[in-house]
Amino acid sequence: MIMPGVQKLLAISRSNPEFKPAQYQLGLLAIRSGQYNKAIKRFENIIKEVPESIDILLPLGKAYYLSGNKNKSNELFKRCQSLASDDKKDMVDKYINSIINV
Numbered sequence: 001m002i003m004p005g006v007q008k009l010l011a012i013s014r015s016n017p018e019f020k021p022a023q024y025q026l027g028l029l030a031i032r033s034g035q036y037n038k039a040i041k042r043f044e045n046i047i048k049e050v051p052e053s054i055d056i057l058l059p060l061g062k063a064y065y066l067s068g069n070k071n072k073s074n075e076l077f078k079r080c081q082s083l084a085s086d087d088k089k090d091m092v093d094k095y096i097n098s099i100i101n102v
Contacts, residue, residue, distance in 0.1 A: 020046050028059060036067035054080050054092065062099050073099075 006029055012022040023042045030039035043060035050056060061076035077096045084092045 020049070024056070027063070031059060031063050031066065036063045039063040040067065052083055054083055054088070057083070058092070058095055065099055
C-alpha cells in the first residue's frame with residue numbers, strides 16, 4: 001500500500017529536489033523501513049535550510065539513534081530541548097523518551 005505513495009514522492013523528489021515536504025515524508029518512510037542512512041541524508045539536506053526546526057531535528061535525531069550513532073542523536077536531542085518553547089518542552093521530552101526507552 002505504501003509503495004505507490006513512495007514512488008510518487010520519489011518522482012516529485014527527482015523532478016524538484018528542493019521540494020522539502022517530499023523529502024521530509026521520504027525521510028520518515030525511510031525510518032519506518034529501517035533505512036536510517038537514507039533518512040539521515042534527507043533530513044541533513046533539509047536542516048541546512050532550516051537549522052532551528054524541531055520538526056526536522058527530532059526525526060533526524062531518531063534516525064541517528066536507530067543507526068547506532070547515539071552521540072550525534074543526543075547532540076540533536078539536546079538542541080531540540082533548548083529550542084523548544086515552554087509549551088512544547090513536554091512534547092519534545094516525551095518524543096525523545098519514546099525513542100531512547102525502546
